[in-house]
Amino acid sequence: MSTLLDLPPFGPRDDARFLAEMNALTLRHRSGCEAYLRITEGMEPATRREELPFLHVGLFKRMALSTELADVRPGRVLESSSTSGQGASQVRLDAKSSALQARSSRAILADFIGPERRPLLVLDASASLRRRGGMSARIAAAMSLEPFSEGMHFLLGDAADPASLDWNRVLELARVHGSLLVYGFTWILWQAWVEGRPAEVERALAGTRVHFVHSGGWKKLEAASVHRDRFDRELLRGLAPGSKVVDYYGLVEQVGIVYPLCESGFRHVPVWAEVLVRDAASLACIEGEPGLLQLMNVLALGAPYHSVLTEDLGRLVPGACPCGRGSRRFELLGRVPRAEVRGCANV
Amino acid sequence: MSDSRVLFDGPSGRVAVSFPFDLDALIADWDRLRVPMARHLPDAFARDEWAYLITFLESSQLLRVFTETFGTRADPGAKPVPVAALFQPLSSLAVWLPNNVSLLGPLTTILLSLTGAPLRLKGGSKSEDLTAAFLDFAREHLPADGPLARHLDAAVRHEVFDRSDPRNAAFAAEAALRIVFGSDEAVAAVEALPHPTGSTTVSFRDRRSEAWLDPEALDETVLRTLLAVFAVYGQAGCTSPRRVVLLGSDEEGARQLAGDLAATWPSVVKRSPAPHESSSAILGAQWARALGWSSVRAPGNAAVFAAGSLDCEEFDVPLGLSIVAASEEQAIDSLPANIQTIGHALSVSRGDALPARLAARGVERFVPLARMHHFGPVWDGIEFWRRSFRRIEVGR
Numbered sequence: 257m258s259t260l261l262d263l264p265p266f267g268p269r270d271d272a273r274f275l276a277e278m279n280a281l282t283l284r285h286r287s288g289c290e291a292y293l294r295i296t297e298g299m300e301p302a303t304r305r306e307e308l309p310f311l312h313v314g315l316f317k318r319m320a321l322s323t324e325l326a327d328v329r330p331g332r333v334l335e336s337s338s339t340s341g342q343g344a345s346q347v348r349l350d351a352k353s354s355a356l357q358a359r360s361s362r363a364i365l366a367d368f369i370g371p372e373r374r375p376l377l378v379l380d381a382s383a384s385l386r387r388r389g390g391m392s393a394r395i396a397a398a399m400s401l402e403p404f405s406e407g408m409h410f411l412l413g414d415a416a417d418p419a420s421l422d423w424n425r426v427l428e429l430a431r432v433h434g435s436l437l438v439y440g441f442t443w444i445l446w447q448a449w450v451e452g453r454p455a456e457v458e459r460a461l462a463g464t465r466v467h468f469v470h471s472g473g474w475k476k477l478e479a480a481s482v483h484r485d486r487f488d489r490e491l492l493r494g495l496a497p498g499s500k501v502v503d504y505y506g507l508v509e510q511v512g513i514v515y516p517l518c519e520s521g522f523r524h525v526p527v528w529a530e531v532l533v534r535d536a537a538s539l540a541c542i543e544g545e546p547g548l549l550q551l552m553n554v555l556a557l558g559a560p561y562h563s564v565l566t567e568d569l570g571r572l573v574p575g576a577c578p579c580g581r582g583s584r585r586f587e588l589l590g591r592v593p594r595a596e597v598r599g600c601a602n603v
Numbered sequence: 604m605s606d607s608r609v610l611f612d613g614p615s616g617r618v619a620v621s622f623p624f625d626l627d628a629l630i631a632d633w634d635r636l637r638v639p640m641a642r643h644l645p646d647a648f649a650r651d652e653w654a655y656l657i658t659f660l661e662s663s664q665l666l667r668v669f670t671e672t673f674g675t676r677a678d679p680g681a682k683p684v685p686v687a688a689l690f691q692p693l694s695s696l697a698v699w700l701p702n703n704v705s706l707l708g709p710l711t712t713i714l715l716s717l718t719g720a721p722l723r724l725k726g727g728s729k730s731e732d733l734t735a736a737f738l739d740f741a742r743e744h745l746p747a748d749g750p751l752a753r754h755l756d757a758a759v760r761h762e763v764f765d766r767s768d769p770r771n772a773a774f775a776a777e778a779a780l781r782i783v784f785g786s787d788e789a790v791a792a793v794e795a796l797p798h799p800t801g802s803t804t805v806s807f808r809d810r811r812s813e814a815w816l817d818p819e820a821l822d823e824t825v826l827r828t829l830l831a832v833f834a835v836y837g838q839a840g841c842t843s844p845r846r847v848v849l850l851g852s853d854e855e856g857a858r859q860l861a862g863d864l865a866a867t868w869p870s871v872v873k874r875s876p877a878p879h880e881s882s883s884a885i886l887g888a889q890w891a892r893a894l895g896w897s898s899v900r901a902p903g904n905a906a907v908f909a910a911g912s913l914d915c916e917e918f919d920v921p922l923g924l925s926i927v928a929a930s931e932e933q934a935i936d937s938l939p940a941n942i943q944t945i946g947h948a949l950s951v952s953r954g955d956a957l958p959a960r961l962a963a964r965g966v967e968r969f970v971p972l973a974r975m976h977h978f979g980p981v982w983d984g985i986e987f988w989r990r991s992f993r994r995i996e997v998g999r
Contacts, residue, residue, distance in 0.1 A: 291893035291894075292893075294892045294893055294895065295889045295892045295893050297892070311889060312882070312885050312886040312889050312890075314882075314883075314886040314890075315886065315889060315890060315893065318890060319890070319893060536876075536878040536879075536881035536882055536885075536904060537875065537876060537878075537881050537903040537904055537905075538903070538904075539885070539904070548878070548882060565882075565885065567879070567882050569878075592878050592879045592882055593877075593878075593879065594879045595877065595879065
């Protein structure tokens with residue numbers, strides 16, 4: 257069990273301890289996952305974090321990877337939302353990792369939205385919770401906010417229909433509570449809350465402190481020319497000071513680690529995680545230039561997703577951040593651009 | 604209707620083929636288009652694709668389509684010989700082009716333009732349409748009063764819409780011949796549309812190809828040819844090798860070949876890979892290893908080559924090539940059901956038995972490696988181009 261989780265998320269780092277725990281995890285997964293053993297065959301323990309092996313994020317869309325050891329009690333399968341058209345990633349959760357991941361996300365999010373509990377409004381349908389066998393990334397994200405909630409309220413009658421938002425419930429809560437927490441996927445928050453918000457609700461929310469937390473990316477909104485400034489401005493219109501919009505980046509393949517955007521526009525790495533940027537052609541680690549993000553954490557005990565090479569582009573930004581959350585930070589630049597498939601096969 | 608009649612001497616005697624244009628002048632126009640093509644590369648095309656088109660449009664290449672189909676061109680000034688059959692272009696053709704970005708669209712359009720039949724083309728709605736880009740280029744650079752420009756204007760229409768559009772039915776309702784590139788589902792949907800009695804559908808579905816090599820034939824030239832053929836479309840080309848079979852060798856031989864291919868790649872494929880291509884190769888290498896293959900990446904993570912046994916489960920990334928060693932029997936037994944082309948480099952003469960055995964297994968083309976992508980009037984074993992004509996028997 258990692259002791260790094262006992263430290264403040266954005267305090268001083270202990271790189272030696274992180275490296276030792278990652279090496280231990282690599283050994284653990286090599287002993288319990290045959291596929292991982294084959295992939296990492298011949299690799300020696302890392303002497304530097306740059307030497308830590310990774311799995312390509314695409315493997316989780318194509319293989320069910322799990323670590324079969326006596327202390328792993330398999331849980332539900334977490335599925336991504338499959339926005340790239342390549343199928344959904346699936347990550348097998350387990351009890352111990354889930355406990356660590358819950359502690360992790362709570363510690364990170366508390367640093368951005370405060371620890372107090374308030375009603376949590378989720379832009380999803382309660383039926384999504386009852387899905388058999390697996391859990392969607394959307395629900396997992398909402399559940400990560402449960403420690404900050406005094407009652408969870410699922411507002412959509414139909415998870416796929418932003419227009420099914422129950423505004424009466426919002427009105428009831430706004431009239432009683434001075435502080436609310438709202439979570440939704442980025443595009444749903446825009447379509448359901450901003451575009452669908454009745455004037456009566458806007459009046460009722462005037463003077464209420466609302467924290468909006470969203471994830472899921474900007475692709476759909478950018479296609480509609482809705483950018484971050486406008487998005488935040490519209491959400492916060494008329495609300496009490498102290499209201500804020502928190503956009504976080506996270507992957508199902510790194511469940512438990514979220515990277516909210518700080519007040520200065522950067523994403524900070526908690527001390528129990530690490531981010532490297534690699535050049536795609538050489539796999540060399542680079543700093544200050546865009547490259548593929550490699551994300552790591554010490555929480556994944558039940559499957560080898562402790563170190564993942566993503567297809568997201570990012571750039572490490574050296575130096576102290578004005579927000580005060582330490583110097584390990586990066587900019588998220590978007591997905592690796594893909595060209596269209598060329599060829600005649602399988603159309 | 605016809606502006607010209609061309610005579611050929613074939614196996615069944617002399618035939619006359621009618622066209623609504625001067626055939627030689629039309630072919631000359633296609634050939635002349637190669638000059639501006641050599642100077643301009645439209646954004647839609649990869650350099651390799653454009654180069655292939657330039658070669659394809661050479662007049663002797665286009666004339667070969669006629670000689671392969673009808674026979675030797677007859678000398679019109681020689682002593683007259685009774686005509687045994689007349690060929691006329693069908694009343695109209697409709698083509699559902701591939702949804703992927705594919706050179707098959709422009710190539711099919713060029714060949715079908717030579718028939719003189721009115722042609723309606725449905726472009727893929729989900730991707731960049733090379734046919735539209737090619738036709739735009741042709742119309743811009745051809746002499747407006749030339750036979751080809753006039754024919755393209757009068758008889759060739761290209762539209763882009765999806766499979767639910769009512770224009771699909773309009774296309775099918777008029778066409779004497781429907782040519783469909785698509786999935787089994789897409790082909791079935793077109794076949795089900797109301798169509799003229801007696802009309803025909805020709806379909807080109809998802810097919811796979813392989814490269815078969817004898818170790819003794821493996822030299823630098825074969826390696827480079829294999830890479831050149833593979834690099835054009837990777838696994839997305841129906842005539843691209845999805846698998847290399849090293850006949851009569853073993854896993855060590857397969858591993859050696861994988862390493863040689865990876866090492867040779869940069870000297871054959873000069874361009875640097877895009878980041879998503881490198882990412883894909885990294886994924887492919889790991890996926891292959893997880894499945895029991897032994898994988899190696901080309902420099903720059905430009906491609907991945909994996910050696911393994913016939914029992915290894917397949918992996919599928921755009922520039923990923925698997926290599927297995929097998930006996931001839933094993934190679935035949937493990938052919939996929941939708942095999943199309945086998946490109947070969949064989950040193951030992953296997954006689955006529957091998958092609959016949961492969962034909963029995965559904966192989967449509969057994970050609971030297973360098974000809975794997977060669978497109979012509981017969982495709983997937985179907986004489987689609989010849990079927991764009993009606994044949995009228997002439998008896999005396």
